[in-house]
Amino acid sequence: MMQETVKEERIEEVMLDRNSYVRELGDRICRLRKEQGISQRQLGEMIGLSQQMIADFEVGRRNIPVWRAFDLAEALGVSVETLLGTSDAKPLKRGPAPKLQKLLAEVVRLPKSRQRFVTEMLEHALHSG
Numbered sequence: 001m002m003q004e005t006v007k008e009e010r011i012e013e014v015m016l017d018r019n020s021y022v023r024e025l026g027d028r029i030c031r032l033r034k035e036q037g038i039s040q041r042q043l044g045e046m047i048g049l050s051q052q053m054i055a056d057f058e059v060g061r062r063n064i065p066v067w068r069a070f071d072l073a074e075a076l077g078v079s080v081e082t083l084l085g086t087s088d089a090k091p092l093k094r095g096p097a098p099k100l101q102k103l104l105a106e107v108v109r110l111p112k113s114r115q116r117f118v119t120e121m122l123e124h125a126l127h128s129g
Contacts, residue, residue: 021085026058036077041105
């Protein structure tokens with residue numbers, strides 16, 4: 001009987017730690033996203049998830065699958081270790097990427113004909129002397 005009580009207390013302790021970690025991870029994602037100037041919707045589009053799923057991650061309602069952590073880290077310009085809170089490393093250098101990513105997210109929502117127009121303009125700008 002005593003052993004079962006100790007076991008139940010340990011399970012409760014682990015669950016509290018887990019829940020705390022999931023909330024801290026969500027806070028970190030939110031902070032990094034905001035530092036990059038990216039909305040939840042834009043971050044979701046970058047990695048193929050809905051805005052609601054990103055919101056659920058940020059408030060700790062959903063666990064983040066390990067493979068999604070890699071997608072999130074890349075989109076946010078940090079290492080997986082930084083995202084998971086196992087490193088104090090600074091964000092990776094990204095140059096003008098946040099603004100470019102915002103613009104690309106807007107282009108993706110355009111009709112195909114407008115997307116082609118934008119693509120042609122970019123190609124022309126990049127390949128002209």
